Amino acid sequence: MYLSKLFIPITKDLPAEAKIKSHQLMLRTGMIKQSSAGIYSWLPLGFKVMKKIEKIVREEQNLIGAQEMLMPTIQSSEIWKESGRYEDYGEEMLRMKDRQGREILYGPTNEELITDIFRTSIKSYKSLPQILYHIQWKFRDEIRPRFGVMRCREFFMKDAYSFDLSDEEAKNSYNKMFYSYIRTFNRLGLKAIPMAADTGPIGGDLSHEFVILAETGESQIYADKNILEIDLNQYKFNDSSLQKMRNDFSKIYAVTDEKYNEDEFNKKVKKDNQMITKGIEVGHIFYFGDKYSKPMNCSIDDKDGKKTSVKMGSYGIGVSRLVGAAIEANYNNNIMKWPKSISPFDVVIIPSISKNNKENLEKAKKIYQDLKNQNIDVLLDDVDENMSNKFKKHDLIGVPFQIIIGSKSEGNNYEFKELNSKSEILNLEKIKLKLKT
Numbered sequence: 001m002y003l004s005k006l007f008i009p010i011t012k013d014l015p016a017e018a019k020i021k022s023h024q025l026m027l028r029t030g031m032i033k034q035s036s037a038g039i040y041s042w043l044p045l046g047f048k049v050m051k052k053i054e055k056i057v058r059e060e061q062n063l064i065g066a067q068e069m070l071m072p073t074i075q076s077s078e079i080w081k082e083s084g085r086y087e088d089y090g091e092e093m094l095r096m097k098d099r100q101g102r103e104i105l106y107g108p109t110n111e112e113l114i115t116d117i118f119r120t121s122i123k124s125y126k127s128l129p130q131i132l133y134h135i136q137w138k139f140r141d142e143i144r145p146r147f148g149v150m151r152c153r154e155f156f157m158k159d160a161y162s163f164d165l166s167d168e169e170a171k172n173s174y175n176k177m178f179y180s181y182i183r184t185f186n187r188l189g190l191k192a193i194p195m196a197a198d199t200g201p202i203g204g205d206l207s208h209e210f211v212i213l214a215e216t217g218e219s220q221i222y223a224d225k226n227i228l229e230i231d232l233n234q235y236k237f238n239d240s241s242l243q244k245m246r247n248d249f250s251k252i253y254a255v256t257d258e259k260y261n262e263d264e265f266n267k268k269v270k271k272d273n274q275m276i277t278k279g280i281e282v283g284h285i286f287y288f289g290d291k292y293s294k295p296m297n298c299s300i301d302d303k304d305g306k307k308t309s310v311k312m313g314s315y316g317i318g319v320s321r322l323v324g325a326a327i328e329a330n331y332n333n334n335i336m337k338w339p340k341s342i343s344p345f346d347v348v349i350i351p352s353i354s355k356n357n358k359e360n361l362e363k364a365k366k367i368y369q370d371l372k373n374q375n376i377d378v379l380l381d382d383v384d385e386n387m388s389n390k391f392k393k394h395d396l397i398g399v400p401f402q403i404i405i406g407s408k409s410e411g412n413n414y415e416f417k418e419l420n421s422k423s424e425i426l427n428l429e430k431i432k433l434k435l436k437t
C-alpha cells in the first residue's frame, strides 16, 4: 500500500475524553472513529490490526479442537427468561421490540443461545465433549464507556462454550482453553497473566481472568514476578500435561484486588518478587457446571441411559479490546511498536523525497514491488514531506521495521531500522531474510 492512497485520517486535535494513550493514538492515526458514545467505526488501519488478532485467536481455538460457528447479534428474550437472566442482567442489556411487539435484545453474551442450540441437537453422551465458539459483535450498555475500544458499548468478542458429561471431563475442556489462551496471548506478543477470579454465586475455583500488565489498566493486580518466567514450551497437548500447566500457574501468587489479602501476599511472596501494578483484562474463562443447562433443560443420556444436565463452561476474549491493550503494552516514549504478529504492515519504506530528487522514490517503488512479490506486507511512504516529520509519523503508526532510502543508502545497500533500535546498513537480500524470520 502507498501511504498517499491509504485511508488514514491522521488527526491532531484530540477530544478531551481521550485520556489514555491507546485511545489517543488510535484516534490520531485514524484507526477508529467514534460514531456515538462507546460505539466506533473501524477504519482500515485499525481494522487490519483487529483482523490479525482475530486470525490468531481463531487459529488457536481451532488447534484445541474448538469448532467455529456464528450466532446472530439479535436474540429473543424468551431464552433469557428461561435462564432467569432477563431480569438479572439489568441495564447493560440493550432491549428492543420488533414490529410484532416481541421482546428482542442485542446479545451481550451467548450462554442462553448456545444452550438452546445444543439442547435441541445433542441427545447422547456419545456426542461429547464439544467446544463451540464464534467471533461476533456484542453490545453492553456500559454505564461509563471510556478509554476508546477498551470499554465500549459495541465490541468484538470471541466466546466459546464447552459441553461435557462430567465435572472431571469439563475440567479437561477448561484446561485446553487455559492452554489455548496462554498460547494466543503469547503469539500476540503480550504477556497475559492468568489470575484466579471469583466465580460468584456458583462457587468452586474454576475461573481465571487473563490480565496484561499496563499502568492504565482498570484492574489492580498483586503477583509474584516468577509467574512471568514459566517456560511454556514444556507443556504438551494432553490431559495430564495441561493439568500440570494449570497447577504450575496456580502455585504462583497472582490475584486481582477482589481476591487480594495483604498478609497472604507478604507470606507467600518475597519482597523482591512482589509486583503490584495495574492490568487490563483481555480474557476470562469460567466453568459453571449446570448453571444454564439445568434451568433450560439441556440434558443428555449418560452411559446408563439416565438423563443428566450437561456441564458447561464459557470462555471469552476481547478481540477489539486487545487492539487497545496491545498499544498500552507497547507504546513508550512517544513510540508505538506493534508486535510483529499483529502489526498493520510488516515493514515501511521511507524514501527521502524532494522536488528535484525523485530517484529515491523510484528506488523505493522497485523495492516495494520486490517485497510484495515475496508476500511481505509493505507500506511505502510516498508522501512529499521532510524526513523528520515522516519519522515522527511512523513512530506513531508503529510499523516495527523501516527501510530508509536516503543519504546512507548506496547501490543495493539500505538503511534498515527496527523501531527503538539503532539502524544498520544491509543489502536487500539480508533485509528480506530479517523480515521473514
Ligand code: ATP
Pocket (backbone or CB within 6 Å): 109, 140, 142, 149, 150, 151, 152, 153, 155, 157, 281, 282, 283, 284, 316, 317, 318, 319, 320, 321
Ligand atoms: P469487565 O470486567 O472488563 O467489564 P467482563 O468480566 O464483563 O469484563 P466478560 O463478560 O468476561 O467481561 O467478557 C469477556 C471479555 O470481553 C473480557 O475479558 C474483555 O476482554 C471483553 N470485554 C468485556 N466488556 C467489554 C467492553 N465493554 N468493551 C470491550 N471489551 C469488553
Ligand code: MG
Pocket (backbone or CB within 6 Å): none
Ligand atoms: Mg463487564
